[in-house]
Amino acid sequence: MFDLVADGEKYPEFVPLCSALRIKSRTSKGEGITVLVADMTVAYKIISETFTSRVTLDRPNLKVLVEYLDGPFKRLQNRWTFRPAGENACEVEFFIDYEFRSRTLAMLMGALFDTAFRKFAAAFEQRADQVYGRKPA
Numbered sequence: 001m002f003d004l005v006a007d008g009e010k011y012p013e014f015v016p017l018c019s020a021l022r023i024k025s026r027t028s029k030g031e032g033i034t035v036l037v038a039d040m041t042v043a044y045k046i047i048s049e050t051f052t053s054r055v056t057l058d059r060p061n062l063k064v065l066v067e068y069l070d071g072p073f074k075r076l077q078n079r080w081t082f083r084p085a086g087e088n089a090c091e092v093e094f095f096i097d098y099e100f101r102s103r104t105l106a107m108l109m110g111a112l113f114d115t116a117f118r119k120f121a122a123a124f125e126q127r128a129d130q131v132y133g134r135k136p137a
Contacts, residue, residue: 004132005080005124008023008036009021014127015120016116016123019048024039024052037055051069051073053068062090073099074101075097076099077096079093079094081093
């Protein structure tokens with residue numbers, strides 16, 4: 001699951017509202033830690049916004065930290081934490097905190113984003129089933 005989340009270039013294929021994701025830089029910090037700077041474009045009907053984030057992929061600790069750098073938000077941070085839960089399973093914890101810079105954009109996109117983030121989790125579960133296959137119970 002860590003690899004699925006770390007593969008941001010594939011997000012436009014399955015993440016709701018994500019119309020594009022471009023990795024601007026990739027730096028290895030050694031010991032299994034990679035730092036990316038990426039632009040993600042989210043779009044819904046006539047609204048399209050791009051924001052830049054720093055993404056720290058911490059493979060040894062099975063964590064992904066996303067820190068906001070630039071775009072339509074006042075703040076944006078999210079974290080993924082993965083905990084092994086058996087031979088072919090893991091628990092995934094996802095946290096997100098955001099605030100739009102513009103009150104108008106917050107009014108237009110706020111409720112949509114709340115709904116999208118719920119769909120976001122379901123999209124990753126479905127993607128994991130496609131990529132890794134789910135064995136019948």
